[in-house]
Amino acid sequence: MKNIFFAxxxxxxxxxxxxxxxxxEKEPYQRWVGDISFDEKTDDPDFQLCYEEKYIRxxxxxxxxxxxxxxxxxxxxHFKENYKPVQSDxxxxxxxxxxxxxxxxxxxxxxxxxxxxYQPMKFDSEISNQLLALTKKMEGWLPVEMDxxxxxxxxxxxxxxxxxxxxxxxxIMP
Amino acid sequence: xxxxxxxxxxxxxxxxxxQPNCNYFLHIGDSLKxxxxxxxxxxxxxYQFSKEYQIVMDNTIDIDSTYSYAYRxxxxxxxxxxxxxxxxxxxxxxxxxxxxxxxGYRASCRHQFFKDYGGAIVDIEALSKMTNEDIGHSANxxxxxxxxxxxCYSNLGRKQKAIDIIENQLAIEDYMVGIYDxxxxxxxxxxxxxxxxxxAYFEKQVEYNDLAENHFYLARALKxxxxxxxxxxxxxxxxxxxxxxxxxxxxxxYPDDKIYWSMIEEEKKALx
Numbered sequence: 001m002k003n004i005f006f007a008x009x010x011x012x013x014x015x016x017x018x019x020x021x022x023x024x025e026k027e028p029y030q031r032w033v034g035d036i037s038f039d040e041k042t043d044d045p046d047f048q049l050c051y052e053e054k055y056i057r058x059x060x061x062x063x064x065x066x067x068x069x070x071x072x073x074x075x076x077x078h079f080k081e082n083y084k085p086v087q088s089d090x091x092x093x094x095x096x097x098x099x100x101x102x103x104x105x106x107x108x109x110x111x112x113x114x115x116x117x118y119q120p121m122k123f124d125s126e127i128s129n130q131l132l133a134l135t136k137k138m139e140g141w142l143p144v145e146m147d148x149x150x151x152x153x154x155x156x157x158x159x160x161x162x163x164x165x166x167x168x169x170x171x172i173m174p
Numbered sequence: 175x176x177x178x179x180x181x182x183x184x185x186x187x188x189x190x191x192x193q194p195n196c197n198y199f200l201h202i203g204d205s206l207k208x209x210x211x212x213x214x215x216x217x218x219x220x221y222q223f224s225k226e227y228q229i230v231m232d233n234t235i236d237i238d239s240t241y242s243y244a245y246r247x248x249x250x251x252x253x254x255x256x257x258x259x260x261x262x263x264x265x266x267x268x269x270x271x272x273x274x275x276x277x278g279y280r281a282s283c284r285h286q287f288f289k290d291y292g293g294a295i296v297d298i299e300a301l302s303k304m305t306n307e308d309i310g311h312s313a314n315x316x317x318x319x320x321x322x323x324x325x326c327y328s329n330l331g332r333k334q335k336a337i338d339i340i341e342n343q344l345a346i347e348d349y350m351v352g353i354y355d356x357x358x359x360x361x362x363x364x365x366x367x368x369x370x371x372x373x374a375y376f377e378k379q380v381e382y383n384d385l386a387e388n389h390f391y392l393a394r395a396l397k398x399x400x401x402x403x404x405x406x407x408x409x410x411x412x413x414x415x416x417x418x419x420x421x422x423x424x425x426x427x428y429p430d431d432k433i434y435w436s437m438i439e440e441e442k443k444a445l446x
Binding site: 029030031032034058060063066072073074093095097112114118119120157159161163171173174 | 254
């Protein structure tokens with residue numbers, strides 16, 4: 001009798017445990033996919049958005065493409081002249097995403113890496129730190145202007161993706 | 175002409191990823207997909223990046239985890255924000271559940287957004303083996319997938335193969351020439367120093383959809399043939415069209431063979 005009671009108690013406990021576990025929550029989405037919240041550990045507290053967080057757009061929202069002074073040749077030149085190739089067997093893509101405010105200033109840089117099989121990969125810090133530092137030094141970002149509102153300038157998300165082969169940059173996107 | 179072509183291509187691109195007709199699933203007796211399809215209608219009016227849109231697609235997947243449209247719809251925001259990891263996870267699921275409907279799309283995104291030329295070629299060639307129908311166009315509708323394949327081979331250094339692919343495509347009866355096809359083909363011939371063929375295609379492009387790039391690369395071909403005065407005239411046309419905004423354009427990326435103002439200035443200096 002004691003054993004039956006014990007077995008019943010165990011089953012009941014398990015069932016209650018199952019019930020008390022809430023169903024798996026859906027991914028807690030932010031306002032928009034890829035939104036970057038301020039992180040006091042990594043971000044510059046002096047960097048100011050011109051408008052509220054909810055008004056940050058994407059770089060392509062106004063059909064003008066990437067807004068950088070001198071366009072792609074200037075971006076390539078910046079990295080070609082300053083990046084020091086690293087002796088490494090690492091290849092893949094490294095994305096650096098950040099915010100450009102309405103004055104063309106940048107901050108909230110975030111890194112993501114993958115190998116050639118689209119699997120997450122952490123690049124050697126010699127590669128990633130160098131690319132991050134050089135991206136932070138870029139000074140040609142132009143505010144996105146919205147024609148419909150007297151060319152008002154906006155805050156927006158931008159990214160650069162570096163295609164790396166054995167520690168060297170072979171292409172830069174977008 | 176350019177405007178008309180743009181409308182045609184944009185319309186095609188939109189249609190190629192249009193909301194499916196849910197009644198089709200009823201017609202074929204798939205009530206689960208019908209229910210999932212109806213759920214996606216709740217995304218109407220929500221921006222693809224928004225949590226509201228993503229949640230509708232999650233609900234759709236909860237109804238039918240094999241509904242490829244929902245995975246592809248979710249993947250778009252990740253693609254456009256450069257999140258290759260989540261994009262690939264989602265688009266792979268779309269391909270898994272509907273390879274013919276999504277392989278070409280995945281291929282063109284690999285080329286356009288991530289310069290994954292090898293991956294794009296594998297996808298397009300796999301798609302070609304699966305169907306006897308026309309394999310269709312790129313995600314943005316600008317290129318036939320065979321031209322995307324050619325651009326990928328070109329970027330991998332296989333110029334002659336790229337030429338062969340585009341020439342074969344152009345030779346197909348009823349093929350609707352893409353708005354940039356002749357430019358890319360001309361550039362390929364220019365790179366192989368076949369200047370007369372290059373010039374012929376730039377001239378065709380002038381008639382079809384005149385852009386600054388035509389005249390810029392035509393100037394380079396003329397310069398290589400030591401026809402400096404003619405090259406200078408072409409560069410003047412290049413500047414004029416460039417300033418009017420008649421250039422190769424892509425909303426999201428710097429496209430293949432696009433020219434920039436600094437390139438025009440350097441070319442002018444070289445000719446002086």
